[in-house]
Amino acid sequence: MPSFDIVSEVDKQEVKNAVEQTNKEVSTRFDFKGSDARVEQAEYVLTVYADDDFKLDQVQEILNGKLIKRGIDIKCLEMGKPEKVTGNKVKRSATVKTGVESELAKKIVKIIKDSKLKVQASIQGEAVRVTGAKRDLLQESIALVRKSVSDFPLQFQNFRD
Incomplete structure (x- = not known):
């Protein structure tokens, strides 16, 4: 996945x-x-x-x-x-500041869940892991998070198929 x-x-x-x-x-x-x-x-x-x-x-x-x-x-x-x-x-x-703080992580998870995309977001330590069935859905969620969270520098890593 x-x-x-x-x-x-x-x-x-x-x-x-x-x-x-x-x-x-x-x-x-x-x-x-x-x-x-x-x-x-x-x-x-x-x-x-x-x-x-x-x-x-x-x-x-x-x-x-x-x-x-x-x-x-x-x-x-x-x-x-x-x-x-x-x-x-x-x-x-x-x-x-390094790592995604818990408040920001909760906000990101909420944004992704409210978007009704068929992806799951979970907080894992100082990172948020997003999992989905298709690559396109993950790219949409990246675009959504980039648009929604502009006040804190985020990177998107470990993209796996």
Whole structure:
């Protein structure tokens, strides 16, 4: 029986490369001369440091651009609030969300069931597996999910006949 999985994954190596490119660009830019602007990565948590709010936003823009160039959808970033570190220095943490959260998974299953397509959707950990009798029905359900869920980056993998 044909099936596929709906997942949300981010390549950790690409995130690391984007962080390194951002730090390299920040260290060479004239407007950041003498500042302590940088981005640090711990697994899927990125922390942006800067001297003030304006520079914090500038570093964040550079990071977003590098992530997009590397094929990472910035909708998967969950931005934190800027916080004071010492003196006038500020930092902001951003978490890279991976996996389909349970609320979103339930929403996807509900969308597929309400569509009256002859496919079954089931939640399997951090993924949603969709099974159907025909390949065409699965492709219709992919189109339906793409149209309905646009606020979170999803990938469709393990397409099996």
